[in-house]
Amino acid sequence: MKNLLTKINVIGVLILNKKGDLLFSNALAKNYNYYLEDIVETILKGAHSFSLINYPAEVTSFTEDNQIVVLINPMNELVRLKKETESLQSVRNELNEVINSSIDGIVISDKDGIIIHQNPSYEQITGLSAKDCIGRSLKELEDENVIDASASLKALSENKEVTIIQKISTGSTVLVSAAPIRNKNGEIEKIVNNVRDLTLLNTLESEILQLEQQNQKIHQELELLKGQNDPKLSIIAHSDMMKDVLERALRVAQIDSGILIQGASGVGKEKIVELIHRHSIRKDYPLIKINCGALPESLLESELFGYESGSFTGANQKGKAGLFEAANKGTIFLDEIGEMPLPLQVKLLRVLQEHEITRVGGTKPTPVDIRIIAATHRDLSEMIANGMFREDLYYRLNVIPITIPALKERKDDIIPLIYHFLNGINHKYGLNRKFSIDALNSFANYDWPGNVRELQNLVERIALMSVNSEIDINDLQKELQFNRGAQFSLTASEPSNYIDEVEPLKLRIESFEAKIIKDTIGNFPSIRQAATALKVDQSTLVRKMQKYNIEK
Numbered sequence: 001m002k003n004l005l006t007k008i009n010v011i012g013v014l015i016l017n018k019k020g021d022l023l024f025s026n027a028l029a030k031n032y033n034y035y036l037e038d039i040v041e042t043i044l045k046g047a048h049s050f051s052l053i054n055y056p057a058e059v060t061s062f063t064e065d066n067q068i069v070v071l072i073n074p075m076n077e078l079v080r081l082k083k084e085t086e087s088l089q090s091v092r093n094e095l096n097e098v099i100n101s102s103i104d105g106i107v108i109s110d111k112d113g114i115i116i117h118q119n120p121s122y123e124q125i126t127g128l129s130a131k132d133c134i135g136r137s138l139k140e141l142e143d144e145n146v147i148d149a150s151a152s153l154k155a156l157s158e159n160k161e162v163t164i165i166q167k168i169s170t171g172s173t174v175l176v177s178a179a180p181i182r183n184k185n186g187e188i189e190k191i192v193n194n195v196r197d198l199t200l201l202n203t204l205e206s207e208i209l210q211l212e213q214q215n216q217k218i219h220q221e222l223e224l225l226k227g228q229n230d231p232k233l234s235i236i237a238h239s240d241m242m243k244d245v246l247e248r249a250l251r252v253a254q255i256d257s258g259i260l261i262q263g264a265s266g267v268g269k270e271k272i273v274e275l276i277h278r279h280s281i282r283k284d285y286p287l288i289k290i291n292c293g294a295l296p297e298s299l300l301e302s303e304l305f306g307y308e309s310g311s312f313t314g315a316n317q318k319g320k321a322g323l324f325e326a327a328n329k330g331t332i333f334l335d336e337i338g339e340m341p342l343p344l345q346v347k348l349l350r351v352l353q354e355h356e357i358t359r360v361g362g363t364k365p366t367p368v369d370i371r372i373i374a375a376t377h378r379d380l381s382e383m384i385a386n387g388m389f390r391e392d393l394y395y396r397l398n399v400i401p402i403t404i405p406a407l408k409e410r411k412d413d414i415i416p417l418i419y420h421f422l423n424g425i426n427h428k429y430g431l432n433r434k435f436s437i438d439a440l441n442s443f444a445n446y447d448w449p450g451n452v453r454e455l456q457n458l459v460e461r462i463a464l465m466s467v468n469s470e471i472d473i474n475d476l477q478k479e480l481q482f483n484r485g486a487q488f489s490l491t492a493s494e495p496s497n498y499i500d501e502v503e504p505l506k507l508r509i510e511s512f513e514a515k516i517i518k519d520t521i522g523n524f525p526s527i528r529q530a531a532t533a534l535k536v537d538q539s540t541l542v543r544k545m546q547k548y549n550i551e552k
């Protein structure tokens with residue numbers, strides 16, 4: 001039998017006893033001597049059929065007459081290749097699974113820039129389906145503007161890993177990182193592109209920006225509300241136009257650029273400058289105001305720039321610092337900038353450009369750190385055209401323009417301004433003056449050529465001069481006789497245009513509201529009970545009482 005077995009040369013044969021000792025081995029099985037220990041151990045553990053990997057073979061064993069017969073069948077090349085292909089296939093399937101389940105888009109292109117694979121996330125991110133892309137050349141997709149640039153092509157031409165932001169015709173914006181895969185000679189075989197959605201990121205970013213802007217607005221409104229407690233600081237802005245002016249002023253307060261405020265006399269230009277300074281980083285340093293139209297040229301120059309000792313007759317012996325130096329780190333407000341003489345405009349331009357001044361009669365420049373805010377009621381572009389104002393200075397000053405409309409263009413502010421000034425006078429002199437509704441109507445329909453300043457003067461004067469607690473249209477008329485210019489329409493409710501039609505209606509509603517509030521609080525022992533009867537919040541009622549100057 002053993003002789004017979006020795007002759008078998010297509011299969012290895014081993015015979016072992018039950019303990020695993022080798023009793024017989026044919027010639028072919030001797031090739032496996034090196035693995036013998038492993039084979040025996042595996043069989044003693046109970047395995048009857050298994051494969052040898054390193055020296056490929058199929059091993060089977062069976063027991064016959066208390067002996068273990070082991071057959072080692074060497075794998076032929078075909079079987080080995082099949083095994084290898086199967087194992088490669090399973091690795092490939094696993095890899096595909098990983099690629100296809102990735103949340104990032106993955107696109108694989110070959111060394112010629114042809115797309116050979118893309119995963120489902122790529123379609124979700126970009127809207128481009130496998131049908132649109134697989135088998136297509138990236139160059140073609142670029143030429144057809146399906147994508148604005150290809151990361152694969154860039155990686156191929158630069159022979160390295162690249163990352164680009166790519167815009168896709170479907171509207172998406174993506175971040176693409178292209179990583180080359182090389183063969184053992186270092187040549188690029190394929191490019192794997194990792195694609196991330198930036199559209200979502202951009203949307204989130206713009207949402208954050210919006211929230212930040214809302215936050216800033218709330219902050220600004222809070223700041224304004226804080227200012228309302230101090231009548232000197234508070235700015236009345238009920239009209240949309242004036243609210244826009246305040247919003248713009250508070251926004252530019254944060255940045256250190258030049259501001260030009262335009263508006264007729266008395267509209268509140270200086271008030272806005274104070275607000276900007278108060279909300280700027282320079283708030284702890286001086287705000288110095290100078291009216292460029294109020295001083296002759298030489299005096300204005302020495303006031304602004306200062307002078308060295310003995311530079312002119314009457315000058316201080318020790319010399320003097322000018323307002324630019326005094327305002328260092330703060331803000332300087334140049335009112336009526338249109339009145340500044342041309343030679344001084346040149347010097348001012350230098351301050352804006354070089355951030356340094358040279359005193360009159362001096363030679364050494366001194367650095368200054370100031371923010372310049374200019375204001376004018378004149379049309380500077382017309383002055384430029386007439387050669388009265390330097391264009392270069394205009395552009396330097398007018399980095400951010402703010403225009404305050406005349407009071408007649410923002411009639412919604414008139415009544416709140418009247419109450420604001422009246423409350424101030426009442427408080428200051430312990431008075432309890434009120435205006436009748438007709439008197440308020442007359443104010444609301446007047447054109448106010450002198451703007452808020454004129455309104456303030458008139459309200460304060462009438463409130464102080466009147467002998468009655470309620471100032472009606474007759475008191476107004478009496479006082480107006482002393483007021484040269486004002487031509488009030490005492491039959492204010494006659495409509496002349498749309499705005500005039502709306503205003504009296506609004507005022508009438510307010511007058512009706514004031515009367516209801518007055519009557520109701522007279523009928524109840526407390527404001528809280530009156531508020532309950534009127535079905536409004538107590539705070540609303542108190543606010544309206546303040547608005548109409550009604551006292552309990």
Ligand SMILES: Nc1ncnc2c1ncn2[C@@H]1O[C@H](COP(=O)(O)OP(=O)(O)OP(=O)(O)O)[C@@H](O)[C@H]1O
Binds near residue numbers: 237267269271452
């Ligand atoms: N919106 C406002 N709320 C409260 N007071 C205001 C407002 N606007 C102006 N005033 C007051 O009106 C008066 C005139 O305002 P301001 O001096 O700021 O005007 P101006 O435009 O600078 O005038 P001018 O061009 O004549 O210098 C000041 O007393 C100011 O406090």
